[in-house]
Amino acid sequence: MEITKRFHRIIAIYFQLQARSVLKAQDLADRFDVSLRTIYRDMRSLEQAGIPIYGEAGTGYSLSEGYRLPPTSFTxxxxxxxxxxxxxxxxxxxxxxxxxxxxxxxxxxxxxxxxxxxxxxxxxxNTWMSSPGLTFNERVPDALSVLFESISMRKTIVMEYRAIYRDQANTRKVEPVGIYHEGNFWYFVAYCQLRKAYRQFRIDRIHKVSRTDETFTREHKPLSYYLDKKESQPVWSIRLRVELEYAKYLQWDRSYYGFESEQIENESVIMTFQSSNHEQEFARWYLRFADHAEILAPESLKTCVRGIVKNIKI
CATH class of the missing domain: 1.20.5 (Single alpha-helices involved in coiled-coils or other helix-helix interfaces)
Known part of the structure; x- marks a missing residue:
């Protein structure tokens, strides 16, 4: 059994080498839940089988340029x-x-x-998935592709972008850092040469985009650095008391609004959220089920909801 597991692991390592330019031993050890010594032994086995592996201390392993064997079967x-x-x-x-x-x-x-x-x-x-809706601007069918190319080639892009608070799009030249998906939308973080600062953009708000031949003007940190800073924005702790029978209907989208935990108390569920935009985004989401839920905290959320209800035009 152990021999069979090792065989499958070595084959999997080989295909990982084919798929990536460089592989670190520690990453392989973490992936397959084995020790570094085991990975070193597996690499020697691949070398003994005639696979031309290039290894450098502190860098990782890679296949010699041009060496490829196509897979012959899939599980x-x-x-x-x-x-x-x-x-x-x-x-x-x-x-x-x-x-x-x-x-x-x-x-x-x-x-x-x-x-x-x-x-x-x-x-x-026999597999079907519903359409996600307006995730992309139909007039810019290659927006995501252009952004990926820009990041990999370190080339700036020029785009016409309409922010939610603007009536018309304006032209921006930016250096994309990374792309991420959150909620139902794609976003990207970029250094804006107009604002001289890092900004977050939503891809479906791009009205026109093209990659230039201009190389980035600066070295950018990994995407995780900017997302961590985004997450470090001030947040509000929100507590709701939701009717037990109705709480199940909130499970589908509550994670988009900062859901943190829940606790059943008698015939209700106490839900805790962490939100950085509780006075607008969260308040308007809450109104969808307000007749089945009570705001326990904070008071500012109650005030905001009352204000929205007061201005409803019926």
Whole structure:
């Protein structure tokens, strides 16, 4: 059994080497939940099998340039993951990027056995995902692709961007740092050359975009650094008392509004949230189920909700 596990691990390591330019031993050890000594031993086994692996202390392992062996078969679980990933890509990326992904999947299909191709087709015919709505501006079908290219090539982009508080789009030249998906939308963090500061942008608000040949003017930190700063903004602790029978209906989207914990008390559920925009975003979400929930804290949220209700035009 141990020999079989090691064989599958070594094969998996090989495909990881094919997929990445550099792999660190510690990352492999964490991925496969084994010791560094085990990874070193697996690497020696690959080298003894004739795989040209290049290793450098402090950098990692990589395959010699140009060396590739196509996979000859996939497990049933891997085929399932391919179908799922294609459906997810169609739902969450722009049409331009999905076309490239479909081409890549097509190349993978060419290595499948006939029976595996039939299985894949059967899964595709019986898997469906709803449309996410207006995730991208239909007039800019390649926005996500341009941003990924910009980040990988370290080239600035010029875009026409309409912020939510503006009636018209204005032109910005920015240096994209990273892209992330939150709630139902794609966002990216970029250094804005106009504002001389880092800003967050929502991709569906881009009206036009193109990559330039201009290299970034500065070195940027990883995306996680800017997201951590975003998360460090002041937040408000919110407590709601929700009717027990109704609480189940909030499970689908409460995570988008800072849900933290819940506790059942008699015929109700006490829910705790952490929100950085409780007076607008959270308050308006709360109004969707206000007849089934009581605001316990803070008082400022109660005041805001009362104000919104007072201004309702019926």
């Amino acid at each position: 049933q679980e891997e085929i399932i993951s391919l179908v799922a990933s294609e459906k997810l890509m169609k739902k969450f990326v722009d049409p331009h990027m999905f076309r490239h992904f479909s081409t890549a999947i097509g190349k993978i299909r060419s290595y499948l056995r006939y029976s595996d191709k039939l299985n894949m087709m059967l899964l595709e015919e």
